Amino acid sequence: QVHLVESGGGVVQPGRSLRLACAASGFTFTDSGMHWVRQAPGKGLEWVAVISYDGSKKYYADSVTGRFTISRDNSNNTLFLQMNSLRAEDTAVYYCAKSDTDGFGVDYWGQGTLVTVSS
Amino acid sequence: DVVMTQTPLSSPVTLGQPASISCRSSQSLVHSDGNTYLSWLQQRPGQPPRLLIYKISNRFSGVPDRFSGSGAGTDFTLKISRVEAEDVGVYYCMQATQAYTFGQGTKLEVK
Numbered sequence: 001q002v003h004l005v006e007s008g009g010g011v012v013q014p015g016r017s018l019r020l021a022c023a024a025s026g027f028t029f030t031d032s033g034m035h036w037v038r039q040a041p042g043k044g045l046e047w048v049a050v051i052s053y054d055g056s057k058k059y060y061a062d063s064v065t066g067r068f069t070i071s072r073d074n075s076n077n078t079l080f081l082q083m084n085s086l087r088a089e090d091t092a093v094y095y096c097a098k099s100d101t102d103g104f105g106v107d108y109w110g111q112g113t114l115v116t117v118s119s
Numbered sequence: 120d121v122v123m124t125q126t127p128l129s130s131p132v133t134l135g136q137p138a139s140i141s142c143r144s145s146q147s148l149v150h151s152d153g154n155t156y157l158s159w160l161q162q163r164p165g166q167p168p169r170l171l172i173y174k175i176s177n178r179f180s181g182v183p184d185r186f187s188g189s190g191a192g193t194d195f196t197l198k199i200s201r202v203e204a205e206d207v208g209v210y211y212c213m214q215a216t217q218a219y220t221f222g223q224g225t226k227l228e229v230k
Contacts, residue, residue, distance in 0.1 A: 035219075037168075044209075044211065044221060044222075044223050044224045045160075045162075045168065045211055045213075045221040045224070046221070047218070047219035047220065047221065050219070059218070095167055095168070097168075100170075100173060102154070102156070102173075102174070104150075104154075104156040104215040104216070105156055105158045105170075105173050105174075105213065105215045106158075106170065106213075106215075107170050107173070107179065108170070109167040109168050109169065109170075110167060111167055112167055
Protein backbone atom coordinates (compact mmCIF):
# COMPACT_ATOMS: atom_id res chain seq x y z
CA GLN A 1 0.00 0.00 0.00
CA VAL A 2 1.50 3.28 -1.14
CA HIS A 3 2.04 5.77 1.65
CA LEU A 4 3.35 9.33 1.23
CA VAL A 5 3.80 11.52 4.29
CA GLU A 6 4.83 15.15 3.94
CA SER A 7 6.46 17.18 6.70
CA GLY A 8 8.26 20.48 7.22
CA GLY A 9 5.44 22.94 6.67
CA GLY A 10 4.86 25.92 8.91
CA VAL A 11 4.77 29.71 9.10
CA VAL A 12 7.73 31.54 7.58
CA GLN A 13 8.47 35.18 6.85
CA PRO A 14 8.74 36.47 3.29
CA GLY A 15 12.25 36.06 1.89
CA ARG A 16 13.10 33.17 4.19
CA SER A 17 13.58 29.48 3.38
CA LEU A 18 11.86 26.23 4.21
CA ARG A 19 12.57 22.59 3.37
CA LEU A 20 9.77 20.09 2.90
CA ALA A 21 10.20 16.33 3.05
CA CYS A 22 8.06 13.43 1.86
CA ALA A 23 8.60 9.96 3.30
CA ALA A 24 7.57 7.23 0.86
CA SER A 25 6.71 3.59 1.48
CA GLY A 26 4.74 0.74 -0.06
CA PHE A 27 6.36 0.88 -3.49
CA THR A 28 9.83 0.77 -5.04
CA PHE A 29 10.83 4.40 -4.56
CA THR A 30 13.94 4.05 -6.72
CA ASP A 31 11.77 3.10 -9.72
CA SER A 32 9.45 6.10 -9.56
CA GLY A 33 9.54 9.74 -10.52
CA MET A 34 8.07 12.07 -7.91
CA HIS A 35 6.21 15.39 -7.99
CA TRP A 36 5.35 18.33 -5.79
CA VAL A 37 1.94 19.94 -6.39
CA ARG A 38 0.52 22.81 -4.37
CA GLN A 39 -2.91 24.23 -3.60
CA ALA A 40 -3.39 27.77 -2.30
CA PRO A 41 -6.22 28.16 0.24
CA GLY A 42 -9.57 27.80 -1.52
CA LYS A 43 -7.89 27.51 -4.93
CA GLY A 44 -7.11 24.83 -7.49
CA LEU A 45 -4.09 22.61 -8.01
CA GLU A 46 -0.77 23.92 -9.33
CA TRP A 47 2.04 21.63 -10.40
CA VAL A 48 5.38 22.70 -8.88
CA ALA A 49 8.18 20.30 -9.78
CA VAL A 50 9.09 16.77 -10.84
CA ILE A 51 12.21 14.65 -10.40
CA SER A 52 13.13 11.48 -12.26
CA TYR A 53 13.57 8.14 -10.49
CA ASP A 54 17.34 8.60 -10.20
CA GLY A 55 17.37 12.34 -9.61
CA SER A 56 19.12 13.10 -12.89
CA LYS A 57 16.24 15.10 -14.39
CA LYS A 58 14.34 17.90 -12.71
CA TYR A 59 11.69 20.25 -14.08
CA TYR A 60 9.98 23.21 -12.47
CA ALA A 61 6.99 25.47 -12.93
CA ASP A 62 7.94 28.97 -14.10
CA SER A 63 6.56 30.39 -10.86
CA VAL A 64 9.21 28.65 -8.74
CA THR A 65 12.17 28.30 -11.11
CA GLY A 66 15.33 29.65 -9.53
CA ARG A 67 13.83 29.65 -6.02
CA PHE A 68 12.78 26.02 -5.38
CA THR A 69 14.89 22.87 -5.68
CA ILE A 70 13.53 19.34 -5.80
CA SER A 71 15.78 16.49 -4.70
CA ARG A 72 15.59 12.94 -3.40
CA ASP A 73 17.43 10.52 -1.15
CA ASN A 74 16.88 7.07 -2.61
CA SER A 75 18.70 5.38 0.26
CA ASN A 76 16.04 6.70 2.64
CA ASN A 77 13.00 6.77 0.32
CA THR A 78 12.56 10.50 0.85
CA LEU A 79 11.67 13.37 -1.46
CA PHE A 80 12.56 16.98 -0.67
CA LEU A 81 11.58 20.47 -1.73
CA GLN A 82 13.95 23.27 -0.78
CA MET A 83 12.08 26.57 -0.97
CA ASN A 84 14.08 29.80 -0.91
CA SER A 85 13.09 33.47 -1.23
CA LEU A 86 9.55 32.62 -0.21
CA ARG A 87 6.72 34.95 -1.16
CA ALA A 88 3.19 35.41 0.13
CA GLU A 89 1.89 33.77 -3.04
CA ASP A 90 3.74 30.57 -2.14
CA THR A 91 1.27 30.04 0.72
CA ALA A 92 -0.37 26.70 0.01
CA VAL A 93 -0.77 23.08 0.97
CA TYR A 94 2.10 21.20 -0.66
CA TYR A 95 1.44 17.65 -1.79
CA CYS A 96 3.98 15.09 -2.86
CA ALA A 97 2.74 12.67 -5.49
CA LYS A 98 4.09 9.57 -7.16
CA SER A 99 4.51 9.32 -10.92
CA ASP A 100 2.37 6.66 -12.52
CA THR A 101 3.83 3.60 -14.26
CA ASP A 102 3.93 5.42 -17.60
CA GLY A 103 6.04 8.13 -16.01
CA PHE A 104 3.77 10.91 -17.18
CA GLY A 105 0.82 11.36 -14.84
CA VAL A 106 0.55 10.99 -11.09
CA ASP A 107 -1.27 8.23 -9.25
CA TYR A 108 -0.83 8.42 -5.47
CA TRP A 109 -0.88 11.58 -3.34
CA GLY A 110 0.17 12.40 0.19
CA GLN A 111 -2.01 14.25 2.71
CA GLY A 112 -0.12 17.50 2.23
CA THR A 113 1.70 19.98 4.46
CA LEU A 114 0.68 23.64 4.87
CA VAL A 115 3.18 26.39 4.20
CA THR A 116 2.18 29.91 5.24
CA VAL A 117 4.36 32.83 4.18
CA SER A 118 3.53 35.83 6.29
CA SER A 119 5.25 38.56 8.26
CA ASP B 120 1.77 26.42 -21.94
CA VAL B 121 -1.22 24.14 -22.31
CA VAL B 122 -4.34 25.70 -20.79
CA MET B 123 -7.05 23.38 -19.49
CA THR B 124 -10.60 24.74 -19.36
CA GLN B 125 -13.31 22.90 -17.47
CA THR B 126 -17.07 23.37 -17.74
CA PRO B 127 -19.16 23.80 -15.77
CA LEU B 128 -17.33 25.21 -12.74
CA SER B 129 -20.21 24.15 -10.53
CA SER B 130 -22.63 21.30 -11.02
CA PRO B 131 -25.62 20.79 -8.72
CA VAL B 132 -26.90 17.25 -9.18
CA THR B 133 -29.61 15.01 -7.75
CA LEU B 134 -28.48 11.80 -6.08
CA GLY B 135 -28.97 8.86 -8.42
CA GLN B 136 -28.85 11.06 -11.50
CA PRO B 137 -25.96 11.28 -14.00
CA ALA B 138 -23.37 14.04 -14.09
CA SER B 139 -20.94 15.14 -16.75
CA ILE B 140 -17.88 17.41 -16.70
CA SER B 141 -16.04 18.68 -19.75
CA CYS B 142 -12.39 19.58 -20.13
CA ARG B 143 -10.89 21.28 -23.15
CA SER B 144 -7.17 21.80 -23.79
CA SER B 145 -5.64 24.68 -25.73
CA GLN B 146 -3.50 22.20 -27.72
CA SER B 147 -3.81 18.57 -28.73
CA LEU B 148 -2.83 16.26 -25.89
CA VAL B 149 -1.67 13.46 -28.19
CA HIS B 150 1.93 12.72 -27.24
CA SER B 151 4.58 11.78 -29.80
CA ASP B 152 4.40 8.23 -28.39
CA GLY B 153 0.75 8.03 -29.46
CA ASN B 154 -0.71 8.19 -25.97
CA THR B 155 -2.89 10.97 -24.59
CA TYR B 156 -1.96 11.79 -21.02
CA LEU B 157 -5.24 13.20 -19.74
CA SER B 158 -6.31 12.27 -16.21
CA TRP B 159 -9.25 13.03 -13.95
CA LEU B 160 -8.84 13.58 -10.22
CA GLN B 161 -11.38 13.80 -7.41
CA GLN B 162 -10.84 15.91 -4.29
CA ARG B 163 -13.36 15.35 -1.53
CA PRO B 164 -13.72 18.11 1.09
CA GLY B 165 -10.66 18.23 3.35
CA GLN B 166 -8.92 15.44 1.47
CA PRO B 167 -5.98 15.27 -0.97
CA PRO B 168 -6.68 14.62 -4.63
CA ARG B 169 -7.31 11.04 -5.74
CA LEU B 170 -6.73 9.63 -9.21
CA LEU B 171 -9.89 8.40 -10.91
CA ILE B 172 -9.11 8.07 -14.61
CA TYR B 173 -5.83 8.05 -16.55
CA LYS B 174 -5.05 8.19 -20.28
CA ILE B 175 -8.56 9.47 -21.06
CA SER B 176 -10.60 6.40 -20.15
CA ASN B 177 -8.73 3.99 -17.86
CA ARG B 178 -10.20 3.64 -14.38
CA PHE B 179 -7.58 3.57 -11.62
CA SER B 180 -7.45 0.81 -9.03
CA GLY B 181 -10.49 0.80 -6.75
CA VAL B 182 -12.48 3.37 -8.71
CA PRO B 183 -16.18 2.44 -9.08
CA ASP B 184 -17.38 1.68 -12.58
CA ARG B 185 -19.96 4.47 -12.41
CA PHE B 186 -17.04 6.75 -13.35
CA SER B 187 -16.04 6.82 -17.00
CA GLY B 188 -13.86 9.00 -19.19
CA SER B 189 -13.93 9.69 -22.90
CA GLY B 190 -12.64 12.08 -25.53
CA ALA B 191 -9.75 12.67 -27.85
CA GLY B 192 -7.40 15.39 -29.02
CA THR B 193 -8.51 18.49 -27.15
CA ASP B 194 -11.96 17.58 -25.80
CA PHE B 195 -12.56 15.24 -22.89
CA THR B 196 -15.44 14.27 -20.63
CA LEU B 197 -15.84 12.68 -17.22
CA LYS B 198 -19.20 11.04 -16.61
CA ILE B 199 -20.72 9.69 -13.42
CA SER B 200 -23.60 7.37 -14.30
CA ARG B 201 -25.46 7.72 -10.99
CA VAL B 202 -24.19 10.25 -8.47
CA GLU B 203 -23.79 9.05 -4.88
CA ALA B 204 -23.35 11.19 -1.78
CA GLU B 205 -19.66 10.26 -1.53
CA ASP B 206 -19.03 11.77 -4.98
CA VAL B 207 -19.42 15.32 -3.67
CA GLY B 208 -16.22 17.30 -4.12
CA VAL B 209 -14.12 19.03 -6.74
CA TYR B 210 -13.05 17.30 -9.94
CA TYR B 211 -9.94 18.28 -11.89
CA CYS B 212 -8.65 17.29 -15.28
CA MET B 213 -4.88 17.17 -15.61
CA GLN B 214 -2.69 16.92 -18.68
CA ALA B 215 0.81 15.43 -18.60
CA THR B 216 1.57 15.42 -22.33
CA GLN B 217 3.38 18.74 -22.34
CA ALA B 218 4.62 19.60 -18.85
CA TYR B 219 1.75 19.45 -16.37
CA THR B 220 -1.35 21.58 -16.03
CA PHE B 221 -4.68 21.26 -14.27
CA GLY B 222 -8.13 22.51 -15.07
CA GLN B 223 -9.70 25.06 -12.70
CA GLY B 224 -11.82 22.39 -11.04
CA THR B 225 -15.54 21.61 -11.12
CA LYS B 226 -17.45 21.55 -7.86
CA LEU B 227 -19.99 18.74 -7.74
CA GLU B 228 -22.68 19.34 -5.16
CA VAL B 229 -26.00 17.78 -4.30
CA LYS B 230 -29.16 19.76 -5.05
